[in-house]
Amino acid sequence: MKSLKVVFFGTPEFAKTSLEAIHQSNHDVVGVVTVADKASGRGQKINQSAVKIYAVENNLTVLQPEKLRNPEFLEQIKNLNADIFVVVAFRMMPKILFEMPELGTFNLHASLLPDYRGAAPINFAVINGEEKTGATTFFINEKIDEGNILLQQELDILPNENAGSLHDRLMEMGAGLIVKTLDGLAENSIIEKPQPEVAEPKNAFKIFKEDTKIDWAKSTKEVHQFILGMSPYPAAFTTLKIGNDDKGLKIYDGKFEILEHNQSVPSLEISKSEFKIFTKDGVYFPQELQLEGKKRMNVKDFLNGFRNFDEISLS
Missing domain, CATH: 3.10.25.10 (Formyl transferase, C-terminal domain)
Known part of the structure; x- marks a missing residue:
């Protein structure tokens, strides 16, 4: 199978599991982009993202830009010569960045799109008493969570399951779905399709x-x-x-x-x-x-x- 050169974008534990799956696959992680280190707590201890910790432990190239439009950062990314960018639990990306690789940029979202677009799909699937949810890989465009779908996989929500348990199961399932998506794109066997038009899609807005x-x-x-x-x-x-x-x-x-x-x-x-x-x-x-x-x-x-x-x- 053809190996794709991947730049991975992500921050929390949910993303780290996907990075680990890609790194252990046939594909080549040529760079990792994550949030800048932050000082917090009484002692102002420097905290690193779960993604950075994994990347450093595995000798992967790490970039931590403050701004994604920074010309120096964009030049560094371009020089990695990636075939594709993969995004999991990261921030919004400018068009100049997500259009850079030849095969484009895809994201993993923890719902069956178009339902539960937004920042908290796992929480709202449980709050609304859904019996199933899933994960979607889709190409990023300029609208949030609205790009063409690559692959989807369903997951049953267990009786009395909380968001934390569902998060962990989707994290593992989603990591596998990302590798399947990379494999399919490498073999040109995935047909992307527009998201279905839904009159009133279920929302998953940020929780305050x-x-x-x-x-x-x-x-x-x-x-x-x-x-x-x-x-x-x-x-x-x-x-x-x-x-x-x-x-x-x-x-x-x-x-x-x-x-x-x-x-x-x-x-x-x-x-x-x-x-x-x-x-x-x-x-x-x-x-x-x-x-x-x-x-x-x-x-x-x-x-x-x-x-x-x-x-x-x-x-």
């Missing part, structure tokens, strides 16, 4: 802090899926009033029961042995949670930290 608050007015099932879809990151939250203080409470996991009740909605019933929140059509039982200023814990340990339950309510 205010988007992570739990809406207890929704159905119990919707609340459950929202919590799973935000777990473990960025984590769904609600607010407890403890005495005179309002405290944020992140909920990572739980179970629920659909039942009729005459409790006000939302309200909580909390004791040494049980923590339940009443919704419009049932009850939600948090199982893994984290009170503001505390570590993540199971509900039993959480309840053991209180003495006076009468002073706790939903804020």
Whole structure:
């Protein structure tokens, strides 16, 4: 099989797995582009991306431009003489860059496009209670996640699966799909096709802090899926009033029961042995949670930290 010369663009662990798969394949990684190192935390420790760490460990050429239009960077990339660029979990690329290689530039997206275009496809597939999702490789153009499709692969979402678990499974599956795409392009056996026109495609917009608050007015099932879809990151939250203080409470996991009740909605019933929140059509039982200023814990340990339950309510 023909070996393609590849420049890889990516940053987090999700991308590193794809880089590793390409590096271990028949294809030749001639360069790796990732985010610049950043200082963070109290000691201003320098943090390197997962992609950079892997590339350095494997003696791959690493470029970390501040700006993708920088003439010096563009010249460095051009001199690598790549056949194709592969992008996984990176930032938007200018046309002058993605049109550079002869075979073009393709991206891996963690959904079955055209559904769930955007920054958080894994989270929203779980939040919306989808039974399946998948991954798509597609050629990049000037519109976000709208280029011609190369390959797609479906993946079932497991019952009560959270976004973290689905992320890890898509990460592994997506890495294999990238290698299949490179193989197909090398052999000229893939027919690219435009994305289907969909009247109302499902969106996966970027998630901000205010988007992570739990809406207890929704159905119990919707609340459950929202919590799973935000777990473990960025984590769904609600607010407890403890005495005179309002405290944020992140909920990572739980179970629920659909039942009729005459409790006000939302309200909580909390004791040494049980923590339940009443919704419009049932009850939600948090199982893994984290009170503001505390570590993540199971509900039993959480309840053991209180003495006076009468002073706790939903804020």
